[in-house]
Amino acid sequence: MSADYWASSQRHHWQFTRESLAKARAQVNENERASGTLVNDVENNRQMKIYFHILIRQLGRQLNLRQRVMATAEVYCSRFFTRVSIYEVNIYMIVATCVYVACKTEEYPQHIRTVTSEARNVWPDFVTHDPTKIAECEFYLIEELDSYLIVYHPYRSLMQLTQAMTKYNPQLTLVMEELQNTWSMINDSYATDLLLLHPPHIIAATCLYMIMVLKSPLIRPSKPPDSVKARIELFAAFLGNSGIDLERIVENVQEMISLYMRWENFNETKYKNGFVKLLFGLSRE
Incomplete structure (x- = not known):
């Protein structure tokens, strides 16, 4: 079934066991611990997955994207955060970049200015008008993904x-x-x-x-x-x-x-406020 999958980079480079996934996240946790920002426990990670899921679909709806494009973006996001702490980056820029790269991979290209503009419409406090920021994040994202961009769904x-x-x-x-x-x-x-x-x-x-x-x-x-x-x-x-x-x-x-x-029981507003405080030191209460 899905014969191409068995020879794919997804299987050989991005398929984890539960043990290896826990080990990868433990390394991220170690980096957070060293910087004094460690809160990335198992339950927090599960909540983050829901939050990223919501964010990608918010931007995807703005861009009228196919489901497959949003799914690919979500896989990129999941892979990226097995290596990088959420406290090292602007998560909204990373989400926008995942969507932008997924559009290209899935042959549904969107101009970088369009993605930037729509991302700013959705998250005006967190995304700049400058499309070069997504271009910079694109190189960072692809590097962390080891340039393996094909996803089997x-x-x-x-x-x-x-x-x-x-x-x-x-x-x-x-x-x-x-x-x-x-x-x-x-x-x-x-x-x-x-x-x-x-x-x-x-x-x-x-x-x-x-x-x-x-x-x-x-x-x-x-x-x-x-x-x-x-x-x-x-x-x-x-x-x-x-x-x-x-x-x-x-x-x-x-x-x-x-x-x-x-x-x-997921409270999107509460979680967004948590990110505001953790990433930007702001309070929206």
Whole structure:
């Protein structure tokens, strides 16, 4: 599945284990500790992922970007902050730069002045009028990413899986609402570390599992319970025969459930104020 992924820089250079990701962040923490700014604990990192997710989508909407472009920008941002502390940089400039570079990578180019202007419209206190600042950040970003910019996403894997499911048994064909919900859940997964930890098809299968098993009875209320149960059993058989690592799926389901629980309690304004104080020494209360 997604054959090109297996030979990609994503797999060979930017796929972490949980242990190696924790080690990378520990090094960032060590740098923060040396500078007296250490607050980058596990829970704080999870909250930051949600905040960056929101920021990228704010700018993406301003620029009318495709979802894939925003997803690539989010991967760049996630990778960058495994090496660089949020307290070393202007995070809003980094987010704008990730979006700008992602537009070029995904062949949806935006003029640097346009990105600068729209970023300033969204975050007027944090982004200057000067487009050369994004140009400078671009070199910094690409250097930290080791110039590996091609990203493989779960969207293609989702389409491959749905085709395979229909071929396996027509009863597994997704209705439009199921497909849309799975796509939306993949979008949400970028607010986690999943794409740093797993191949794209694992994430696609995780989101399919959550829709097919956990939400399908809600999406198909007119179907008798026995019919829904039989379909879930068919899907379980499909997964069992697919060779996909089921333990990873179970682990990722828990991660996604935890994400939604955190999201319910996430206070964007509070977090923005925290960044203002930490990065610029200002108070917005």
